[in-house]
């Protein structure tokens with residue numbers, strides 16, 4: 001899977017370990033979601049195109065760079081919201097679109113309840129944020145909506161993916177990047193990632 005990047009950095013893996021632990025409180029869980037989102041998004045934005053700019057420092061003329069395209073951050077509610085706040089210092093100019101999807105507990109299929117994404121996305125670098133990629137159904141539904149709005153530069157940022165979910169997402173969006181902190185082996189009968197971390201939305205919201 002060429003497009004998949006797993007961040008094995010020890011600081012990321014140590015935070016992930018605490019995120020997985022069932023003893024972690026919802027307050028700490030939320031904080032860890034944000035702390036993990038930042039290094040994943042650093043990696044996800046590594047190849048963003050830039051153009052050169054000229055400036056003067058107090059000492060001399062210099063050259064630097066600016067991002068060539070605007071960034072749209074797209075958290076999938078609810079759990080994706082936990083990744084958003086920590087990204088504001090990193091990408092203060094980013095625009096934010098919201099996607100509301102809830103996985104039906106019987107069919108495991110995602111059901112739409114909110115689409116607050118701009119109508120035209122051709123000029124954006126689009127990052128989808130959701131801690132969990134389980135069957136892949138929610139990320140694929142989000143990606144299809146974003147592509148239907150013209151998004152050409154898509155990157156999916158997840159904390160834990162299942163192997164099957166990562167494969168399904170890469171098959172559906174072969175040009176997109178997928179950045180994760182871990183790929184877990186399997187899903188259980190209820191569609192939970194094993195070992196995973198449980199229900200990310202419930203743990204982040206505390207209910």
Ligand code: PRP
Nearest residue numbers: 077078079102103134135136137138201
């Ligand atoms: C979770 C998670 C993903 C989805 C992953 O959300 O945050 O959006 O499940 O599962 P999938 O890959 O099989 O589609 P959920 O639908 O439980 O909503 P919540 O965040 O509001 O709890």
Ligand code: URA
Nearest residue numbers: 134192193198199200
């Ligand atoms: N959604 C979650 O929050 N956790 C899982 O393990 C699978 C889907």
